[in-house]
Amino acid sequence: MTLKLPLLRLVCLAATLCLSAQSLAAEQRNYRDHTMSEDSLTVQTSEGEVTLTPVGPSALSVHYRREGLKQLPSFALATNSAGRSEATLEQQGDKLVYRTGSLTAVIHKSPFRIEYLRGSEQILSEESGFFATETMRGFRFALSPEEKLLGGGERVMGMDRRGQRLPLYNRAHYGYTTESNQMYFSLPAVLSSNKYILLFDNSATGTLDLGANEEDILQFEAVAGRTAYIVVAGETYPQLLENYVSTTGKQPLPPRWVLGNFASRFGYHSEAEVRATVDKFAEEDFPLDALVLDLYWFGPDIKGHMGNLAWDKEAFPEPEKMMADLKKRGINTILVTEPFVLSTSERWQEAVANNALAKNLAEEPKRFDFYFGNTGLIDVFSEDGRDWFWNIYDGLLEQGVAGWWGDLGEPEVHPSDTVHAIGMADEIHNAFGHAWAQLLHERQTAKHPERRPFIMMRAGFAGSQRYGMIPWTGDVAREWGGLQPQVELALSMGLLGFGYTHSDLGGFAGGEKFDRELYIRWLQYGVFQPVYRPHAQEHIASEPVFHDRRTRDILREYVKLRYRLLPYNYTLAFENSQTGMPLMRPLFFENESDLSLLDYKDAYLWGQDFLVAPVVEEDVDEVAVKLPGGTWFDYWTDEQYSGDQALVEVNLKTIPVLVRAGAIIPTIDDVHSSRDYSSKNLTLDYYAHPSAAKSERYVYEDDGATAQAFEKGKYEKLHFSADNKQQGLAFVFNREGAGYTGMPESRTVTLKIHNWQQVPVQLDISGESLPIFDSEKDFAQAPRGAWYNKRKQQLLVKFDWHKEPLDLVLKNQ
Known part of the structure; x- marks a missing residue:
């Protein structure tokens, strides 16, 4: 240990000297000429070419090119970036002023440097900007004194990452707890308190230095890759995030069943165990929507079988029938797959013959050892690799598989001398999971355009959300220290487009004995996180149905609450698909x-x-x-x-x-799975308070399965508004949309008004008087009317709502 610190200082000194030399060189970079097209502005400098391209509302992609530097395609940018603004160019003496939306790039000619304004306010500026040495390339930006920097992907180091040096190399961190600066899903991007997002569009191994070596400098370094970055601006944090996902791609709305309860463990060994497990959920009255099969579906042991990617018929003799029977019960089957093909697997020769594997320097299939055995790696960047991999998925889809769990996709082991179709391992490592998700999403959508894919993965790149990627936070320790960072991880990822980031509920790794309190607390939190999926090593059951009665009784109510909240949660998922707003939101969005x-x-x-x-x-x-x-x-x-x-x-x-005061929370009756979802009986909990006199909310509904249902008009939005005045309360109920298959023709609505102090003297609905009952029993038996619960200070109102608008007016004394 005593030798490492001086060595580290020497390395940092050498890097600083190198970059100082580069900074001096940057001072010589000068403007020479420029051309402007309909799509972009290209500036010729003394060192090469710089192109600024509007890529979304208030967003610019800035690409530096120098002769001799290999460039890779953009992985971050969506090909159909929405809402691009027209740009204007103005020359002001020794500056070019390039405006798009509310973002302005001011290009200083000598020395060449770009600063960025939102309106007239500077939000970001290159320091020396682009640099390149023989072993490194990147960018340097100036930081303002009080600026906070969030993001960078999955890290456990606090929300504000300023002052940290972040490795950019997706890497597994098994059994992590309260500290981790390098995990499964790194992102070369930050969100600033100055309300900009800066994304480096480079998939190579690198580092993001957020004022660690130099407190007023943000420095991005990479060993290779695309020499480009993207700047996005916004007036508010939600608007900034919306502009960002308009640039990098919006998360498609997943199937509604994704918001239900998952049965998952490492792992189910046989068809008999699967059937017994789902029977246990039914016996214990726990709703269930999905069952996840870990690696035992293709082999009886942990090691030696990865790459088989076919059912072990000894353990799963009738997989098609098993999955069909589960589907009849409203349960969807998800299979784990990995991008590794062991040389001992049944498909090794097939993968080699189909040119599906990444190569070594001798242009032969690259082989290496890791935990599961001697292996090759599917090249998801090559057409042959994609074709071979997809044919396997396609066959499993035909058998009845409903979704995919892509594991080890960092990739977990990825030797630097591995040759892929578009570059070496260190050039594209961080985009491997991204390309894998893209393969699954695009191929499945092309063949089954009416279906919404489910793709859960633990590694990707900026923009992977547009391929439906649902990340989880990896192999967290099954202890209190594992639970504690989960909010930080989910919020940090949600700030950069990954609104479905979630954890293995209950913790995954280790744990010598069952900790009831920890387990209950984790699964309680899970009701209010994007995916409800307990998952763990099997020596302690991950499923609540296999624990003691007290644990089951507490958690049964939480799982049922998760289902009752489906109208609310599904509306959050819809909002995410439209605006990028995460389901879990930091409090600073509010203030x-x-x-x-x-x-x-x-x-x-x-x-x-x-x-x-x-x-x-x-x-x-x-x-x-x-x-x-x-x-x-x-x-x-x-x-x-x-x-x-x-x-x-x-x-x-x-x-x-x-x-929140003024909230209108929609819930439905209990169901056994989301397949039975219906808002025919809809409860609306309204939280009355003088500080929130006016409220407007809505519920989004479709059939829960059809891809792009909203874009096709196959949806319904139920709108509710409340006007709380001293003399009474007025509600308006309205709807929009052409409707969807299975939509209720009418609804029985129970309006529960909280914090209400008195019995109303009059209650009218669309001009017709509603009866006000003195007893709960009479209210329950009547098809419509109201009852005041004095003990709880709640007024309950029940009525039928057909498709026409309704007005409900409540008058006080």
Whole structure:
């Protein structure tokens, strides 16, 4: 250890000297000429060519080219980047001013340098800008003194990553807990408190230095790759994120069943075990939508079979019938696949014969050893590799597989001398999972355009969300330290387009014995994260149905709550597909003037109306929760909180879940799986408060399966608005859309008004009076009417809603 620190200092000194020399060289870079086309501005400099291309609303791609530097295609940019703005160019003395949307690039001619303005405000500036040496290429930007930098992908180091040096190399971190600067999914991008996103469009092995070596410099370094970056600006953080996903691609709306409960472990060994497991879920009255099969589906052992990619018929004698039977019960089958083909596997010779594998320097299939055996790696960048891999997936789809779990796709082991169709391993390592997801999404969509793919992977690149990639946070330790960073990881990824980032609920790795409290707390949090998927090594069951009665009874209610909230959660998924807004949202989205909230990771917003603070320590009976302003209600008790902080009491059955004043929360009746979803009986919980006099909300619905249902008009939006005045309350119910198959022709709506102080003197719906009952029993038996629960201070109103608009008016004394 004593030898490493001086060596590290020498390396850093050498790099600094090298870059200082490069900075001096950059001072010699001068403008020579420029040409402007309909699509871009190209500037000739003394060192090469720079092209600025509008790629989205208030977004620019900036590509530096120098003779002799190999360039790769962009992986980050969506080919159909939406909402591109027309650009204008103005010459102002020794500057060129290039405007697109609210983003302006000011190009200084001598020395050559680009700064970026939002309106008239500078948000970002190149320092020396582009540099290239014999072993390194990258960019240098100046940082403002108080600027905070978030993002960089999966890291456990706090939300603000300024002052850190981040490795850009997707790498597994088995059993991580409360610290990790390098994990499965790195992203060469940051979101700044100055409301810009800076993305380096380079897939090569590299480093992102956020003021670590030089406190006022952001430096991107890579060993090779595309010498380009993308700048995105926005007036607000949500608008910034929307502009970003308009540039890199929006996440398609997944099937509705993805929001249900998953049965998953490492792993189910046989068809008999699968059937017994789903029977146990039914017996214990736990809804279930998906079952995930880990690597035992293609072999009886952990090692030696990877690459078979075909059913082990000893353990799974009738897979098609098994999957069809599960489907009849509303359960979708997901299979794990990996990009490695072991030389001992049944498909090795087939993969070699079909030219599907990456090569060594002698242009032969590259072989190397890793945990699972001696292996090759499918080249997802080559047409032959993609064709061979897809043919296997295509056959499994025909058998009834509903979704894919792509594992080890960093790739977990990726020797530097591996040759791919478009470059060496270190040039494209970070884009491997991206290209794999692209293969699955594009091929499946081409063959089954009506179906929504499910693609869960643990590694990718900026823009992978446009291929439907659903990331998870890898092999987290099954301990309290593993639970504690999960909000940080999900929020950090959501800021850069990956709104479905989630964890193995309960923890995956290790754990000597079952920790009931930890397990319950993790699965309680899971109700308010994007994918509800307990998963773990099998020596401790990951499924709640295999634990003690108390654990089952507590978690059964949480899983059922997850299903009751499907109208709310599915609407969040729809919003994500339209705007990139993540399902889990940081509190600073709510109060952008409070910069301290940028560092806050103990609580988050679940959609617009829930504020959730997971319990991440044992033996806790109260939790301090920051509030972003306004009034909030305890979801379990209706207790009110306001100010800067709430001290929320909890027991083993509850975690802090607060609801915004003015919220209208939609829920449905209990179902056994999302296949049975229906909003025919719709409950709307309205949280009345004088501080939120007016409210507008909506629920998005379609058939839960048809691809691009919204774009095809096959949807319905249910709109609700409330106007809370001293003399009473007025609701308006409306709808839009042509409808969808299975849509209710009418709905029975139960409106539950919280925090209501008195029985109304009159209640009208579209001009017709509704009866007000004195007893709950009479109310329950009547098809329509109202009842006031004095003890809970809640007014319940029940009525039928057909397709026409409705007005509901409640008058006080």
